[in-house]
Amino acid sequence: MSDIFEKYKGKLPKNIIEYVRKKTEGRSAKEIRKALEMALEEFQKNQAEPGEAVGIVAAQSIGEPGTQMTMRTFHYAGVAELAVPQGLPRFIEIVDVRREPSMPIMEIHLKEEIKTDEDKVIEFAERLENVPLEDVAEIDEDFAKRRITIIFNEKALNEHALTLEEAMKKTEKELRRKAKEKVDNAMIFEPGFATLRSLRRFVDRIREIKLCGIKGIKKAVVLPEPDGSGWYIQTEGTNLVDVLKLEGVDPTNVFSNNIKEIEKVLGIEAARNVIIHEAKAVLDGQGLKVNPRHIMLVADVMTYDGTVRPIGRQGVSGLKSSVFARAAFEETVKHLHTASIKGHKDELKGVTENIIVGQPIPVGTGIVKLGMK
Amino acid sequence: MLDPSIILNHKLVPKHEKISKKEAEELLKKYNLTKDQLPKINEDDPVVKAIKAKKGDILKITRKSLTAGEAVSYRIVY
Structure with a gap:
């Protein structure tokens, strides 16, 4: 059967x-x-026939509904969710493959045992958040006495699930220097620098100390899983490598919207999947119905040569082999100029070149040629 | 770097497998291709390292596809 x-x-x-x-x-x-x-x-x-101009069809299928996209980023108030850029700005970000999206976001799903317990998930999220010392303490500089006092705010520490001892220990460890004195919630340092400049630099170093959390993660919120199976964490800022190594995280199910980061950590195929997922999410979020095959084609073109290439001057269009095709796109003079100096050849194999010289284009019926056997 | 099992089991990473020389030849013949016409994958791609593929190997990638359910694609390590 x-x-x-x-x-x-x-x-x-x-x-x-x-x-x-x-x-x-x-x-x-x-x-x-x-x-x-x-x-x-x-x-x-x-099935698509040989010679069918799938790229043009894809461009029109995304472009036409794309005119309806919001051109401004809106922020929602009051929802415990991070404000992700939507619509056109986000779509441009995806096809441009920015090194860092304007709002890098990670979705961290936890292991079965933890994710059903909201309190545990909240605790986990608090530990992820990167807390700079500046946020929980006041730094008092006395340049005359060459003395620096750090006064911790215990209430602020509590909010980040930190104890005073932990914070002080971490500070000493990060500075590789023991405090001269500890009074209640204050630490006094007298590093004994001769110049004011080195003291200044020391203060700057104190300011940059991160007391806990994972580098790069600024905020973490707990959200219910859409299928009701528990809770997951959404973070502002991404650090895929460190999060994947964490105990308690489900390492098969950590998502980042940073395409470059995914490419580096999980490879080109994962990057392709993220491009498709993100582009589809933008279009769906705007209520536009675009057949996913067109988005997949875009993702394929962006990833076929092993690295993620943006669509545009530095990427797919700029790397075309034909001089005419590049000149027709952007920076016409530059391309014609270098081509004439270096004696480049144009094989006239693409569509653009053949339109320029007035020949039938190699698309559809134009792609068929007579051969001799 | 990350443990190879973490990379290979991740939801976003489809199945990559090395194909034998014979399979590779059949593939190129079936689609009338030369090796450099195949899509590429970097030699230092994390997945390539995880499955210990070498330059010139052809990888068979079985993707989950939104349109076909499952789709097979190939990349050459370069």
């Missing part, structure tokens, strides 16, 4: 086979075979 479907495995996509399987439940083998045969015929009819 199931081997009928097995036979079509290489020929039909999994989704279609599954669909036919569901629809033909309880039917005879003969009927199933007929249904599969019809599905195969229909599938082959609907």
Whole structure:
């Protein structure tokens, strides 16, 4: 029974086979075979033909609904969620592959045992947040006496689940220097520098101390899982490598919206998946219905040569081999100029070049050539 | 660096496998391709390192696809 479907495995996509399987439940083998045969015929009819201008179709399919996107970033008030740029600004960020998105976000899912307990998840989130010393303490400089006093605010420490001892210990460790004196919640340092300049530098170092948390993570909020299976953490700021190593985190399910970071840590295929996911999320968020195959094509073009390339001058369009195609896009003079100095050749193989010189373009019927055998 | 098992089991990373020389030849013949026409993957890509693939190897990548359910793609390590 199931081997009928097995036979079509290489020929039909999994989704279609599954669909036919569901629809033909309880039917005879003969009927199933007929249904599969019809599905195969229909599938082959609907495949993109050789020479079809899929890129143009994709560009128009994304571009036309894209005119409806919001051009400004809106911030929502009152919701315990981070303000992600949406609409056009975010979409531009994705295709430009910024090194860091304007709002880098991570979604951290925890292991089964922890994620159902809201309190534990909240505690976990608090430990992730990077707390600079400046936020929980006052730094008092007395340049005349060459003395620096750090006064911790215990209430602020409590908010970040820190104790006074922890904070003081961490400060000493980070400065690699013992405090001269500790009075209640204050630490007094007398580093004994001769110049004011080195003292200043010392104060700057104190300001930059991070008392706890993971580097780069500024804020962490706890949100319910959409499927109701517990809670997960959303963070502002990303640090994939360190979070994946954490105890209690489900390392298979940590997400970052920073495409470059994903590429570096998880590879080009993961980056491709993030591009698709993010672009789709933007379009869906705007209520635009774009068939995912077009977004997938964009992601494929951006990742086919092994590194994520932006769409545009420094990326996909700027790396075309044809001089004319590059000149037609941007920086016309620059390209023609260098090409003439260096004696570049244009093979006239692409679409743009052939339009420029007035020949049939290699798309659709134009791609077919007569060969001799 | 990260443990290879963390990288390979991550939700975003599809299955990568090295294919044999014979399979590679069949692939190139089937699609009438030369090796440099295949999509590429960097030699220092974390996944390539995790499965210990070498320059010139062809990887078979089985992706989850939004349109087809499952789709097979190939990349050459360069």
